[in-house]
Amino acid sequence: xxxxxxxxxxxxxxxxxxxxxxxxxxxxxxxxxxxxxxxxxxxxxxxxxxxxxxxxxxxxxxxxxxxxxxxxxxxxxxxxxxxxxxxxxxxxxxxxxxxxxxxxxxxxxxxxxxxxxxxxxxxxxxxxxxxxxxxxxxxxxxxxxxxxxxxxxxxxxxxxxxxxxxxxxxxxxxxxxxxxxxxxxxxxxxxxxxxxxxxxxxxxxx
Amino acid sequence: xxxxxxxxxxxxxxxxxxxxxxxxxxxxxxxxxxxxxxxxxxxxxxxxxxxxxxxxxxxxxxxxxxxxxxxxxxxxxxxxxxxxxxxxxxxxxxxxxxxxxxxxxxxxxxxxxxxxxxxxxxxxxxxxxxxxxxxxxxxxxxxxxxxxxxxxxxxxxxxxxxxxxxxxxxxxxxxxxxxxxxxxxxxxxxxxxxxxxxxxxxxxxxxxxxxxxxxxxxxxx
Numbered sequence: 001x002x003x004x005x006x007x008x009x010x011x012x013x014x015x016x017x018x019x020x021x022x023x024x025x026x027x028x029x030x031x032x033x034x035x036x037x038x039x040x041x042x043x044x045x046x047x048x049x050x051x052x053x054x055x056x057x058x059x060x061x062x063x064x065x066x067x068x069x070x071x072x073x074x075x076x077x078x079x080x081x082x083x084x085x086x087x088x089x090x091x092x093x094x095x096x097x098x099x100x101x102x103x104x105x106x107x108x109x110x111x112x113x114x115x116x117x118x119x120x121x122x123x124x125x126x127x128x129x130x131x132x133x134x135x136x137x138x139x140x141x142x143x144x145x146x147x148x149x150x151x152x153x154x155x156x157x158x159x160x161x162x163x164x165x166x167x168x169x170x171x172x173x174x175x176x177x178x179x180x181x182x183x184x185x186x187x188x189x190x191x192x193x194x195x196x197x198x199x200x201x202x203x204x205x206x
Numbered sequence: 207x208x209x210x211x212x213x214x215x216x217x218x219x220x221x222x223x224x225x226x227x228x229x230x231x232x233x234x235x236x237x238x239x240x241x242x243x244x245x246x247x248x249x250x251x252x253x254x255x256x257x258x259x260x261x262x263x264x265x266x267x268x269x270x271x272x273x274x275x276x277x278x279x280x281x282x283x284x285x286x287x288x289x290x291x292x293x294x295x296x297x298x299x300x301x302x303x304x305x306x307x308x309x310x311x312x313x314x315x316x317x318x319x320x321x322x323x324x325x326x327x328x329x330x331x332x333x334x335x336x337x338x339x340x341x342x343x344x345x346x347x348x349x350x351x352x353x354x355x356x357x358x359x360x361x362x363x364x365x366x367x368x369x370x371x372x373x374x375x376x377x378x379x380x381x382x383x384x385x386x387x388x389x390x391x392x393x394x395x396x397x398x399x400x401x402x403x404x405x406x407x408x409x410x411x412x413x414x415x416x417x418x419x420x421x422x423x424x425x426x427x
Contacts, residue, residue: 040223
């Protein structure tokens with residue numbers, strides 16, 4: 001016999017097990033809902049998924065920091081749970097089953113993101129375009145000297161450069177506008193580029 | 207991008223009834239029965255070693271054979287247990303005692319009477335037959351195990367792959383020992399631990415890739 005009964009003194013069970021009455025009925029409910037879900041009860045399954053989502057979100061928020069990542073993590077857990085719902089044994093508590101699935105999926109997700117982070121490189125200032133021309137292979141050409149250089153070319157070449165390079169027309173469009181053949185335009189452009197390069201590159205003009 | 211409420215609605219609306227898995231030990235026994243059938247058929251087709259009965263009366267031989275068989279059985283139980291999300295990972299320790307019995311026994315044999323390979327060496331015929339036993343027993347056993355444990359791909363692929371490999375290699379080693387006259391200690395070591403390490407190593411390296419072949423597909427978002 002327990003001493004509590006013989007003496008008429010009732011131990012304060014409620015204090016010792018304070019957390020239990022909050023947890024156990026919920027786990028029990030979830031277990032029932034999951035068992036019904038296994039049988040194909042859509043309403044029970046929907047209720048279960050809706051009820052566990054805040055719990056999953058809290059678990060995910062402990063390991064992931066970005067709101068979008070957390071939501072992805074929650075959805076991944078829900079999908080996994082759905083895919084392996086036949087592994088749940090209704091004679092056992094639901095909580096540990098769900099918690100392990102959640103943990104495994106979150107850890108997998110963390111590993112994947114850290115692996116991706118290792119492969120990716122953050123762009124630094126070095127990767128940006130140089131507006132001032134520093135660090136480029138060829139020195140930046142002043143617009144005015146470019147215009148002057150183009151003006152010094154033969155007329156046909158000037159036309160080719162204007163239409164094909166500055167207005168960025170296609171060869172066919174330029175051919176229609178000038179009345180020159182596509183081949184002639186190509187040759188004119190090629191020669192024009194060659195002369196321009198010679199004119200504008202210091203030390204190459206001789 | 208699907209929102210979580212949409213996903214829940216989608217999953218609930220397309221819910222199909224599923225049959226819950228049998229208890230893990232029942233499934234482990236089922237696999238072991240299938241394994242016995244495979245090994246039994248192999249024993250019939252290849253024949254056991256001629257001196258098997260004589261050997262079984264030697265304590266060290268029968269102890270190491272028992273160690274292999276027990277390791278196979280316990281590792282299979284462990285794999286089925288660990289493949290479930292709500293079972294403790296302590297089940298991984300289940301095959302350790304029998305594994306130690308197996309290793310310890312072979313180690314003891316090697317230490318006390320190291321049998322050298324004699325002048326005739328190992329005939330290539332025997333090696334080929336060993337290889338045949340190895341492939342014919344391990345391949346069907348691994349495939350069956352892989353299919354029965356495919357849900358583990360999403361949970362603990364590494365642990366399950368390790369235990370599964372251990373189960374397959376222990377049973378294969380038992381088959382090799384009963385079917386073939388392996389008397390030189392070096393050969394026993396090579397066949398027993400070579401296969402075990404090869405299997406466990408392969409399980410370690412490829413657990414994700416192999417499991418992903420048979421893994422239940424997550425529905426895409």
